[in-house]
Amino acid sequence: MSSKARRVWSIPWGYRESLVIVLAVAVGGLVAQLLIGPRPGDWPSWPTNLYILAVIVILAAATKLSRWSRFLSFFYSLPLAVALMGAIGFLALVMGLVPQLALGTAPPESLWGRLGLFQVTSSWPFSFLYLLTLVALGATVFRWPRKKWAAFLNHLGLWLLLSAAGLGAGDRERGVMRVREGALEWRAMTSKGVKELDLAIRLDDFILEEYPARLALVDAHSGQALPMEKDSLAFSIDPSLTLSLSPSHLGSSLASGRIGDYFVEVLQFFSKAAPMGEGKFIRAIYQGSVQAALVRAKNSLSGESFEGWLTPGNSTFPPNPLRLGKSNQILAMVRPEPRLFVSKVKIYTKQGQEIESTILVNHPLRAGSWLIYQYDYDTAAGQASSWSGFELTRDPWLDLAYVGFILWGLGCLGLVLRNAKGKSS
């Protein structure tokens, strides 16, 4: 070894050594990737991940021991932290530019595919760097001066979160279940095929509420609409609200607005209606009813006026647009957007627990160790959907992740507030 090389590797190690070590770990990962293929999605799982976590904690705690501290101080050094963040930032950049394949799908047989370019998170270089990050963060937590509590909480929270998220990944379960109204279901579609769960869901009722449909001009020839493209949203009006043109325009109509060359007024609107012949609609509240509006459109150039009932249609009734004379354009009601979808369910667990509740988007239901989410419904049928889709997730590490989130969040608050007071150096 030359004298210069010895100087580079003399303890404490700095930026150059950190960069070399992080690169070596990444290259080691690439070699492992070529030799044994990608990391299986369910590895490490219980209890292997617990053993790994124990090793990480011991390594991190060992930085407190004076005998080893001279060497182990490297783990909580700034240079290693910077090099690791650089490496992980780079891998994230790759993931942000190269579309990633879902885990479980086979990557292409090319060299890049085998190196894990299309499934970075299950590649060995990513996994090795993740583990090294956990060690470095853990060591930092053990060595951090408690006086700087904001930064301490930031590191501790992130450490707990990354441990739960990364090491716990192999224990996470996810399934999708479709339940017909009135039926009981206990089988879910998982990444490993259909699986029988330790709970069953009975769907008592599925309720869909929609926003009032919007109006749009459609090209009669192509059927291709000017409608839902971003810019052409300017051509639509919402019949439920009074658009704020000048009040003199309104007269007796519910809503009015300008769509292209036409001034459009909504004279009548039913959120639940049914056709009664001759293109007319009446209010009708039942499953399978459809939105309908009586609309008058006046061409501001030619002065021609057209009037008629519009409906976006559903699985029972065809859409009913308004022909605007001999022009190529028709006025149509666009399929309404869902405002709310709710499933009334009864859950039965194997332990004999029975839960009667409702599940809706953003409000999952906890049943045993499962979280049950409103997932989808028969969008073609809309309000008449006869089934509801649920997503089920189970994550034994979730509580640890939440503790991490809370501590990290408090650390962030500290960072912002201490700073606002001008205390930080």
Place this chain on the structure above:
Amino acid sequence: MSWQWHNWLGPVSIVLWFLGVLAVAFGRRKLGVGLIFFGTVVTAIFIAGLWIHLERPPLKTMGETRLWYAFLLSLAGVLAYRRWSYLWLLIFSATVSAVFVIINLARPEIHSKTLPPALQSFYFVPHVVLYMLAYSLLAAAAVGAVMRLSSSRDNLSPTGLDNLIQHAIRAGLGLIMLGLITGALWAKEAWGHYWSWDPKETWALVTLAAYLISLHLAADPRKKRSSLAMILLPLGFLFLMITWLGLTYLPTAPTSVHVY
């Protein structure tokens, strides 16, 4: 107060900001700051009015988030001037705010009342507002870093500028991480997992890595004057803009649930 009001109130804000910058340029500082602040207040009133009119927080479309950005950035400029007397930051923030309002005037989007079920959440408002606030601070940090890099050491009282940059990056980073945390907690409620490697999340990680490296380099006494720590600030801001605005144009966009 529907979006049509923006055709009147938008230009009012722009004129106020413009006159404010002119007043500052001609040495009438107090008047200038007052005018700029007044422009900010007009924007805030419009946001409040739009919120009431739409019966939902106006944070859904790009146009609506641009509105918040214009409001928060110009406010940050005024506050930073009050605190540290940064004229250049005041002028910069008022100008950028005006540009965002002009974009909104040039690209009117109809702002419908519809709010899809996934957005009907307690986390919606804090998540977006935290990010918009962070964007404003980190924009200031990026401009400060460019000035720092292009100026010779003696100009512009470097220590004061360094202070501002460090303040902006710490507060900005804290806010951006709070935005990320609220986003993750929301994702757990809405989509079943707190981190799904959605391209928006992945780019948020790229952004975070850039800022964290800069912060850690600045914390190292041996690297106190590191130019890499400074270069990473405009670079991080570029990543931030890709995460916010540029994602739609990337090959990974089709797999994202965040494209709107």
